[in-house]
Amino acid sequence: MTVYSLEASNGIAAQVARHLGDELVFLEKKTFPDGEVYVRVPSKPRGVAILVSSMYPSQEKRFLELLFSVEALSAYAEGSIIAVVPYLAFARQDKRFLEGEPISVKAVLKSLEALGLSGLVTVDLHQPRVLGEYLSVPSINVLPAEEIAGYFKGKVSNPLVLAPDMGALERAKSVAEHLGAEFDYLVKERDRVTGEVKIYPKSLEVAGKDVIIVDDIISTGGTMALAAKNVLGSGAKSVKAVCTHAVMVQGALDKLYYAGIEEVVATDTVPSPVSKVSVAPSVARGLKELLEQMV
Structure with a gap:
């Protein structure tokens, strides 16, 4: 070849x-x-x-x-x-x-x-x-998934892997299995009176957990930032954002770090400052x- x-x-x-x-x-x-x-x-x-x-x-x-x-x-x-x-x-x-x-x-x-x-x-x-x-x-x-999980092994003590929605659950599940962690997906709820949007895990508690939110693409970072704020507000010990494709436009990285995300990790499919996994x-x-x- x-x-x-x-x-x-x-x-x-x-x-x-x-x-x-x-x-x-x-x-x-x-x-x-x-x-x-x-x-x-x-x-x-x-x-x-x-x-x-x-x-x-x-x-x-x-x-x-x-x-x-x-x-x-x-x-x-x-x-x-x-x-x-x-x-x-x-x-x-x-x-x-x-x-x-x-x-x-x-x-x-x-x-x-x-x-x-x-x-x-x-x-x-x-x-x-x-x-x-x-x-x-x-x-x-x-x-x-194996490479992403390998990056975090030994770096998180009580991990919980989350998908941003049900459609991305298989990705989170695969990373979690390689990491030996629990997994869940996030659901979005809007208050009909105030219009406030809340995002929380479907089944599992995040309190005291090192949360890893895994998605395929981070583009503007808005969804990931909102999810991180809500998860931290629910008592998560830390939040790390992971994606395969770090498109990162419109100040995405600033949004993510300002939301309280401790670390952003991506693969090398798209060159970026956070491309740490091959x-x-x-x-x-x-x-x-x-x-x-x-x-």
Whole structure:
């Protein structure tokens, strides 16, 4: 196999190549004076081509680089082409919320497949079901739960892992199991008279606990900050915020720390000051599993 790295790999391509013991090749890239992007595959792949690139801002540029690279490899490769996209942008627009809207993630996935993609590995996709709905090639969505739990082992004495809502419970459960902790999800309640919003765990008490709130994406940080304030107000010993994808816009980090969050931790799918956990081991395991499916 040959692992190809685009600039937006953020170091994950190199780690994956080392995990798998494969060759690493850097794609050539430039931007023309009018802003158009250009990529080139400098050498022919040996066996399966594994293309690694995340899609953090600017998302449109990253998407085009990925798309052009798949097309270039499809004319070059004799084996399969697998894309590893640690952060798949546009994934939150996974249905038509309003009439006239596109299903953006469908357009992204269908475009990659149409240009010759043989398989896809993503990390902590917002709605993993879209892979089955919009791709006909093999795909795997990996959760870096083991790596996240490993970061906190020995750093928290009485942990409780919380999901921000019921839909994210599986993520919290997976982290909690690796950490040997209890888990729950948060529910939101609005006072009909005052309009005040309260957020609290569905079943478990947080008093005296080192609470770890786990989500897939932190964007503006508003939801996480509100959850932290409420959990601390209920007697939690400390609160740590964890996400896979640290998009962090509109002063998100300031909001989180001002809310009383002790530490913010993210993976390296998106480069950020809080990216302390690598998804490379999870990606390597996912790649091995995908390759077994494709045999």
